[in-house]
Amino acid sequence: MASVESALEYLDAVKKANTSEPWRYNAFLDILKDFKSRAIDTPGVIAKVEELFAHDPHLIAGFNVFLPPDYRIVEDGQRSGPDASQALPSIETESSDDGDDGLESDGQASVGGPDGSIPLFDTAVEYVKNIKETFAEQPEVYTSFLALLHGYQQQTKSIAEVYADVCQLFASHQQLIHGFVHFLPSDQAPPASTQAELRLPQPAVHATAPLAPAAFEPTPEVMAALQSASQVFSDAERGHLATLWQASDPSLAVICAAYANDQDMDDLVDSLRRLLIYEQPAVTQSTLGRSIVTVNVCRAGWMAAVGVAVVYTGAVDAWLEASWLRLSTSEDAAARLFRLDSFEPILATVSFLVWLGMYYVLDNVLPVAMTRPFRIHRTAVSNKAWVIESTGRAQELLAYLMPLVVFDLCFQRRAGKLMAAGKCPSLWRLVGQVLSCLLVYDALFFCCHRAMHAVPALYKLHAKHHTHALQRAIETVRLTLVEQAVDVACSIVAVNVTGAHPMARMVYVPTITLLLCDLHSGYDWPFSLENVMPGAMWGGAVFHDLHHRNGRLHFGKFSKIWDRLCGTAAPS
Ligand SMILES: [Zn+2]
Ligand SMILES: [Zn+2]
Structure with missing residues (x-):
């Protein structure tokens, strides 16, 4: 899968190549949007792009950055790929009864706990959405939660510190504190019954054990959502986004999956902005x-x-x-x-x-x-x-x-x-x-x-x-x-x-x-x-x-x- 940078480069190239005909750039964005919302499938989007950029084979070839790995357009306009009637892979994560977390092998984004064994991806997605809704009037709380999650996954805070912060942040929302246990490695989660009284985890032997980064394999829909959302970002923000992308950041995966199917981009853009705050290097003037x-x-x-x-x-x-x-x-x-x-x-x-x-x-x-x-x-x-x-x-x-x-x-x-x-x-x-x-x-x-x-x-x-x-x-x-x-x-x-x-x-x-x-x-x-x-x-x-x-x-x-x-x- 191409990097977000090359996709953004491509968008810039489309804009520059069509300065005299700005409608082409806008039409391209509409096609992308339809692709993202699954109004058109992959063969359909290829056909539209070929038609739109018929005058410029380079732009057609460049569109590969948006395509799933199975598809590829070569410069003379030929395309390769699975049977054109094949539908796009589904973005919905199926929650399986056996607790199988083989989401990665299905090409789905995956958020892993530090030991890679937890949690179910959709549990994480639901949890994040729940927090955003619960604290709609206090957006700072949502921002702080993303900071915690990010710090946890980047290993900048120990599990004990993260859990203590979560208890403070959600002090009046016990169910959210309980929900966070899904993010903790199973050997370190305090028993649910005693958790409310304890409020803080017992210091665990493995509290400082290295946290393994989880895989992030975005679906085309997530990719397209990210592309659309990132158009409103500054160059610096795109740079930070690329850093997160390259680091396969699980918080990025959760947020993209949570809001990729929304009609408008507001929630996605807002959440990405809040996440990006924690990527900004605070070093010099x-x-x-x-x-x-x-x-x-x-x-x-x-x-x-x-x-x-x-x-x-x-x-x-x-x-x-x-x-x-x-x-x-x-x-x-x-x-x-x-x-x-x-x-x-x-x-x-x-x-x-x-x-x-x-x-x-x-x-x-x-x-x-x-x-x-x-x-x-x-x-x-x-x-x-x-x-x-x-x-x-x-x-x-x-x-x-x-x-x-x-x-x-x-x-x-x-x-x-x-x-x-x-x-x-x-x-x-x-x-x-x-x-x-x-x-x-x-x-x-x-x-x-x-x-x-x-x-x-x-x-x-x-x-x-x-x-x-x-x-x-x-x-x-x-x-x-x-x-x-x-x-x-x-x-x-x-x-x-x-x-x-x-x-x-x-x-x-x-x-x-x-x-x-x-x-x-x-x-x-x-x-x-x-x-x-x-x-x-x-x-x-x-x-x-x-x-x-x-x-x-x-x-x-x-x-x-x-x-x-x-x-x-x-x-x-
Ligand atoms: Zn301090
Ligand atoms: Zn201070």
Whole structure:
């Protein structure tokens, strides 16, 4: 069977050869559509193509890419093939009572479980359709499921991780959790009766056993559906599609089979788009089509800002010292707030609300056309999802910060610390202290994060954060209570270990909350640190997005140092 690339090349060739007679290209698409919907059979489609392209034997010969292996047109117009009266092979997969999964030998697409023994292809197809219908109002859930399935089949996540993610994703739909057992190797599926209570699989001995790729032998109908659908895709998307095709991706097979017979292509196109998100290599700005000129302009902007700070260092130092004196001694409202024991938790809460509000406006208020060019994934972005899924997040945000406030109210201690703090550091010392806090936080978080992915029992605490593969700023606070505590503890340790001055801590809090929101925002701004910093040592949103999709790479949030040292950075 020809590759999807050669079929797409052929389509381009047809278009180019008929620029003066565009009706021919349209007529060809109609013939393809009829072929796809089985309104005409293979000998019929050959006859029509020969008639349409009678003036161009090359185009007739090129049509072979669409034909089943048994058929072939040679350049002088002859054709070979089985008896012309033979009907096309049926696309419907027959489910056989003996559980025979010999679908591959029938020329049918096959989705195999990791050990190649499961499941029945139509079970998988029905399951995927069921999820799309169940979550019609929450397309993000369907996208995330495809991500899980894809990650599972690409071996980027262990079976325990995948199953934990499925339990989180379908928390309120037990039957979908049960249904997923069909995708698990039989020796690792928890017994159906205990599964609901367990919620998570017992760590299995074979949890990291290699997953064998399943065969993908598309029928002509699936092939034709794919051809028609891919016409609306960009070149980059076609490239990713070709990658999936060449890798015989079982998710691709399931989706094509699920929607190949639909009258319109909407479901197929939509599902393919959602699947393709996980093929986009999230590596450099160049993959996002980011112009190097734009990045250099942003870089120059940052350098200019640093230059201005250098020129006015003396003035800024004097202003910092005066501000510190006022905040630590004056009786005005701002100074009294600054000296409150709960000042830092309050600052963190307000910062989160401000930054989340900013990203909310970007995602939901500004025209999509304006923000989409800066999105890491420019397709399948539903702004609505932000609103639906933000329900209940206010409580999560409060739960994130409440313990700190309570702690501060119980242990009065800030006054003494402020007294002992001494002079305000100079501008560059202060910047150095803030950077040190960020780096220490990052190193601590890296260790905790890696442990959470490595130990199945700990992953249960982290799975919630991995439920949704497509990122929005609100995902920053999608954490279990334990994770929230770990995250805050990393920050507290960082500011204390580095001995940061209260003024530096006051800068650190809004800075780290902004970076955390940006990390999950799904945006790749040309002025982001990861784009403007030389040496590619800063991770940021693009790489954290990769972590959310993949689960085995990029455990660091900000710096890439630890991932480079531990071999968990994406190959560049
Ligand atoms: Zn995250
Ligand atoms: Zn993670």
